[in-house]
Amino acid sequence: MANLKEIRNRISSVSSTMQITSAMKMVSAAKLKKAQDAITAMRPYSNKLTELLQGLSASLDADSGSKYSVQREVKNVLIVAITSNRGLCGAFNSNIIKQTNSLINDVYGDKNVSVLAIGKKANDAFQKQDRVIANKSEVFDDLTFENVAEIAEMLMEKFVEGEFDKIEIVYNHFKNAATQIVMTEQFLPIVPVEADENVNLDYIFEPSKEEIVETLIPKSLKTQLYKGIRDSFASEHGARMTAMHKATDNATELRDQLKLTYNKARQAAITNEILEIVGGAEALNN
Numbered sequence: 001m002a003n004l005k006e007i008r009n010r011i012s013s014v015s016s017t018m019q020i021t022s023a024m025k026m027v028s029a030a031k032l033k034k035a036q037d038a039i040t041a042m043r044p045y046s047n048k049l050t051e052l053l054q055g056l057s058a059s060l061d062a063d064s065g066s067k068y069s070v071q072r073e074v075k076n077v078l079i080v081a082i083t084s085n086r087g088l089c090g091a092f093n094s095n096i097i098k099q100t101n102s103l104i105n106d107v108y109g110d111k112n113v114s115v116l117a118i119g120k121k122a123n124d125a126f127q128k129q130d131r132v133i134a135n136k137s138e139v140f141d142d143l144t145f146e147n148v149a150e151i152a153e154m155l156m157e158k159f160v161e162g163e164f165d166k167i168e169i170v171y172n173h174f175k176n177a178a179t180q181i182v183m184t185e186q187f188l189p190i191v192p193v194e195a196d197e198n199v200n201l202d203y204i205f206e207p208s209k210e211e212i213v214e215t216l217i218p219k220s221l222k223t224q225l226y227k228g229i230r231d232s233f234a235s236e237h238g239a240r241m242t243a244m245h246k247a248t249d250n251a252t253e254l255r256d257q258l259k260l261t262y263n264k265a266r267q268a269a270i271t272n273e274i275l276e277i278v279g280g281a282e283a284l285n286n
Helices: 004-059 092-107 120-127 137-142 145-160 209-285
Strands: 076-082 112-118 132-135 166-176 179-188
Touching: 004 209, 076 092, 076 120, 076 145, 076 209, 092 112, 092 120, 092 166, 092 179, 092 209, 112 120, 112 137, 112 145, 120 132, 137 145, 145 166, 145 179, 145 209, 166 209, 179 209
Parallel strands: 076 112, 076 166, 112 132
Antiparallel strands: 166 179
16 A cells, blocks of 8 residues: 555645646636537528528529539549647547548548648648648637638639549537537538528529629638538537546546545554554553
């Protein structure tokens, strides 16, 4: 059994760790509220924009398709892997890395696959494989639509120029603080959609459907990427809050066990001292 000093040091160390994890949990909880409000407020706009684009695209002739919907033989694939810049968030980052590796090895095993890293963890993982074409981790320092739009424009330009035949996004979809769902969405080319009978197309178009679609498609793509990053940002804080909550509970349990061990060791030491005193006294009497 460890001596009392060693147990006291361990109790002190675990208590310090518990204070850190508890503070990190509270910080993530505060950030989660703001991030959750942002993605919740954005979803109706994103869904309505998709609905309008869906109705307009379905009503156009096949020959008037956009340059972003060109279907080519898939030889070069780009995967946009969205992770976080920091760890201590459970399986949040490892799930994205695992899904991206699955796409690289299983789905596109015979293709030339590159990775655009959004998040330092993705960059660290795929830089070793020499697949990263760019690292956009700095977007989390100032997460605005304008900054994300620059990344989306770069992706659209690379697709139009034929550098990549297909672009996919891998990110964590925010369901709640304890649940994040790994999503894989096709970014380019645009997936053909069919008109929904419930969509109201009773609009007056000015200047024309074609011009409106050409304006809406880039806007929709930028919004899709922004929503994915926002989803991932909220998921990160939810995952970190949950991980730190579990870590705090584990530290509390370990501290209680160490205190019990310390009390037992202290009681044993006191008992031994009493026995020594009694034994010494009896020896003197004899």
